[in-house]
Amino acid sequence: MSENDETNLPVDAFEPNRERVKIDAGAFVQQGNTVYRIAQVLDFESIIGIAVETGRSTPLAVAELRPVATDKEPAAAPDLTEIADPDWREAERRFAAIQPLLGRYMVGRIEVAGRAKEIGVDTATLYRWLQRYRATESVVALIPKKRGWRTGQGRIPTFAEGVIDEVIRDFYLTAQRPSAQKAVIEVLRRCQQHGIDAPSPSTIRARLKAIPERERLRGRGYKEKAKNKFLPAAGNFPNADYPLAVVQIDHTPADIILVDDIHRKPIGRPWITLAIDVYSRMVVGYYLSFDAPSETSVAMCVAQAILPKEEWLLLHKVEAQWPVWGIPRMIHVDNGSDFRSDNFKQSCLAYGINLEFRPVKQPRYGGHIERALGSLLKEIHDLPGTTFSSIKDKEGYDPEKHATMTKTEFEEWLVALICKVYHERRHSTIGMSPLRKWEIGIFGNGEVQGVGLPQRPVDRLTVLLDFLPSFRRTIQTFGVTIEGMTYYAEALRPWINAEDKEAPGKKREFVFRRDPRDISAVWFRDPSLNQYFKIPFANQSLPAMSVWEYDQAKEKLRREGAKALNDVQILQAVTELRGKVEEATERTKKARRQAQRRREHEKNISPAAPILPVRSTPPTPSIASLGLLDIDTEDFGDIA
Template structure:
């Protein structure tokens, strides 16, 4: 790859920003070019700040504030894509996080606390202060990666055979009643690699994987079941460590107990899926995702992003006049053992944001009791709606759900947001003795008996959060672009990386691409040199926007038709034919109407990152921008939230 290539950052590119805006008393923030020190937080929307230059006080809207600008050397590591991090860098960052975690958890700090912790770890207090400053500014583990090391692409990566062997040794050798040391486990991995002719990983890489084993799993696997039980088993009606807002968040999926109708014919199309997240301490709903798609990694990404982001625009989207002042990064996410929660990408994304991901023990339903009771509460409210399926055949006896179905997905979602914000959040919750929203307010601002944790920092960039949780792929760039699932993508941003070599391995360089499965007509490419994401369209611009599920249906049709070698033009014709059949049958069959509505929902491109469509620019302005950036009309980023 030539080092002299001219890079041009277009409107289809943005730099990932993981910094968060600290809106608690004493913090420094910017509004425009003016810097303020926060002296009083009034509520979830406003605060009082003092202009550091003039000393004058001003009332400030929290949504208008941003963090004070920092030097590029401080922000370097926090801008990287999660998939581009070497194992050794992960290990160092995790060690540093473990060092400062007691100080982070303590909230307000005194010098004596930091010095005591530094003495305990035998490091300089100034070093701890520096790590604390970086982590609190960005809230992501990568901010703790040593800056002098930079980002060594490919360093520390091991092949799949070695990775599988390490997992086997950890499972069958390390997590046993004999309790061998980590060093013996490393020796066993190296021995097994030699016996099987596999290139051995470094001892550091093996030790890093051992260090990632959850404490509960270590205790149980190494014969300390009682200790694990006493430490992690929740008492009846309680949950371990859920003692303040965002301490523990639970997520679960369920089909809603209602038949919805399509937008066009208003005929039944079936039940939607709800993915719901709740804060265990306060019982508030932190976020949700409603879709006709079955639960997947995408459902989880959308729900977690919705939970972490402010919801002002979301309320405007659904035309609900209410407040939902809930956002922030949870300390722990507690989920069941579904494959969508166990994906490597989701686990790595949680690790990036310092979120501890814990899984419910198999066949022990009490661990998921809080989220299941909440889902049960919401589903019971649905039973009053036309088209409800109730919760059992016995309850539904004599009621024709499809005949009475009247609500579209948009209408049902508006009802759901209203239910959450105006009824559930404001109603007395018997288990906590308060309404969930009052419990949340006390947990944030405090009262005479409880010290609040303060308003959670607001993410500086919405799209970065969503992309961090969406699925990613590693691909090399060929002369024709990059291929994912048989589809080719190309844009000028890929040109400098065609046939690029990894500096360490001398093999073709694997690069990071992310994708929203609801619309695979474009993907996001992370340029490791520019540290920007670029939106890359399909190389064949005649192909329509489509979801991964619709694309798979088209491939399956061609396979049934006996087409041996599938190309993109055949895919285009197959999708057109399938859509025509769906449209023709939509008035007659429920399955066809559901398929058509599913396609329509995907085409809306609504996400927690951009609930509302980007404002349209005048035609003259679009034309001028297109000439300046070499873009055609309409190619401006769909997300609209680009730095």
């Protein structure tokens, strides 16, 4: 816990922290002010640590461990929305270069030198990329630095980069299957034709080798070969051979009618967004809400999947294990718009998550998540108020008449079901319980070598904000306007009417993030301080409201003929709509549902703040003077 946690004050400003705790034998960690070397990982909850100063060993709780600070001041990288496309392509190229080396427990110089030769870069360069990526486990760490280029770094002019992409797309990846040598000659020819300095042949060949095999096979006319190699057979999924290798996510309405908190009358079915680990079938995260599936549902579910669950279990009064946290290598989803937002794609890329979309009209790709959802929904059919899964099953049963559970009560039941029943019950396909399969994947057994505990994120709020919707806006004298609402705080003052240094005469845009469940404040990232600041409504008389309630107010005013909306009109509209809802809650299900949605939003419970919206980042003293660490860690800005 941090110093701020002791006061239980809401967070109004903080510096994003994307560090993760490495929990492996030999790694250095910190508990309180003492630095330890991990001697042994006992289980999901505890380790044996040896204090580096005294040499004494002691058992330590995994949940209390923190990374050790160094004296090196991390250099803040630019915000992702400010990163140019060529730099993104270069980061992805570097990631493709080191990717074959990332899954290995130990990587020797021979392997690195062999890979460096294969892709045409210097061995030291490849080592540097590996070091930078492993410091943060983020592709952002591989973005070219802007402090100037040193000899040997191989920067390619933007225009030449575009020519290489063009040749790969419309020349190399074609059914004619030209050789790599012909592709090199074609790049040189086109560069000469356009008067562009051509990149070296080795650089071009490196780009060709970095093309993913699946893309190469499909593009060069080997569709059947690609299908046989990469399509999953029934009951299998390619490369899902260790925990968090592949996570599938999907939404479904729960087969139950819930009641509101006040009148305990029916308000309808909630939505469940569920994420499972394909290797073990463990539920890694979920999100339950009366809101229809959206980018927010995905953000909440993914954040909960990544973060530890101890406080979530306390919130829902469930005494059980849920030892799941960490960054998945791949997230596999359907083609819904909520998964295809640019913000979600960039966030996944920055976290090193490969986002894969289910091929259209090929249901076998989503079989694992659909079976998991089906298993959970089947258990719901024993609850009062169930809608069952078919009209035939529901015949003679009135779900609304029998509905008795509130969302809070149902969610407590759901968490208990996941942890105490689903995770513990033998799964027919894997031949054991999901929890046991997860344990084997992490710690290993006589036949399987475990991958070890995943790295634990240090800061909850940073993870959540990285996946929530973002906006880029200029800052005016009155503050910032986002979708018609104005926000202001002193933190904005230094940036009023700031100019864009890259485009003289144009105002600079800044990154803002918000939780759509409560738009009474947004988070502003100050690029010079590398900190987030909470910026409230400029008009403090406006109540907290969700984006959905705000949209209803705007629609009401438009129907009444209002053209230019202002704060007074919005306040009046929201007040009037809430009044009508309160009057109708006793009589109509729709009104009760809307009132309950508002109450749920006002709780402000999220994976980042399952108990209270407080900070969770502790101050960490340095041990660089002990000579234990020498890591070139590069911090980076907002994920947008």
